[in-house]
Amino acid sequence: MKAFFFDIFGTLVDWRSSIISGLKNLDIFNNRLSELELFVINWRKEYQPILNKVNDNSIGWKILDELHEVTLETVLNRMNFSNVTNEEKKYLIxxxxxxxxxxxxxxxxKQLNEKYITASLSNGNITLQKNLFKYANLNFDFIFSAEHFKKYKPNKIVYRGAVEMLNLKIDQCVLVASHKNDLHAAANFGMKTIYINRAQEYGSFKNEFKEKTFKADLEISSLNNILNDIKKLKN
Known part of the structure; x- marks a missing residue:
């Protein structure tokens, strides 16, 4: 093993709680605080469907920030939020x-950086990732984005492109993710896989996010012992 690629949303960062917290700063949510989590979940539910539309060429290429803008409009309309200003929409995105x-x-x-190559492998656009990693203090050797390849995970072009850009063999690379659809696609390409169970990613809405049945090469419940855990992976 030479390189560890990481999914980001859900795997390394808590998008649900973070965005709920951010919503509280907008007046439009003042009288609807009980709906904050539902708003975030509804927004996230629009994520994979619109990525699929890009991948099958139903819509042209757009970076994730632009897709978040489209799906935000969908959710605002569905949940009857009116008179939301452009400034507020930009804040939300x-x-x-x-x-x-x-x-x-x-x-x-940080621990993996001492012995291996680390890289993000995310659908987040490059600027989004750079801002996020600075904010969250996540220090990768490399940043890989769907933006590099003009396709979104789980399209195999994304996995193949990242591996090729590092000039590595497929079986030298590991994907770490909390989503089995992502891991399944990486495994089909030939990467080793580590599933991390982020039990709180979706809160009480976990059952509304369906994924493939898939057994990763290694399954863990935290990253606290990652250096010892990866010894269980077959070289």
Whole structure:
């Protein structure tokens, strides 16, 4: 093993709680505080469907910030939020640039950096990732984005492109993610896989996010012992 690639949203950062916290700063939510989590979940539910539309060429290429703008409009309309200003919409989109890391994320990346190549492998656009990593203190050797390849995970072009850009063999690379659809696609390409169970990613809405049945090469519940855990992976 030479390189560890990491999914970001959910795997290393807590998008749900972070965005809920950010919503509280807007007056439009003052009288609807009980709906904050539902708003965030509804927004996230629009994520994969619109990525699929890009991947199958139903819509042209757009970076994730632009797709978040489209899906935000969908959710605002569906939940009857009216008179939302452009400034407020921009604020909401940029919340995805400032997400809090899980308590074990930063230390794990730092430890892996001492022995291996580390890289993000995210659907987040490059600027989003750079802002997020600065905010969350996540220090990777490399940043890889769907923006580099003009396709979104789980399209195999993303995994292949990242591996090729590091000039590595497929079986030298590991993907760490909290989403089995992502890991399944990486495994089909030939990467080793580590599933981390982020039990609180979706809160009480976990059952509304369906994923493939897939057994990763290694399954863990935290990154606290990552250097010892990866010894269980077959070289």
């Amino acid at each position: 940029l919340l995805w640039h400032k997400l809090n890391p899980w308590s074990d994320s930063c230390k794990a990346i």
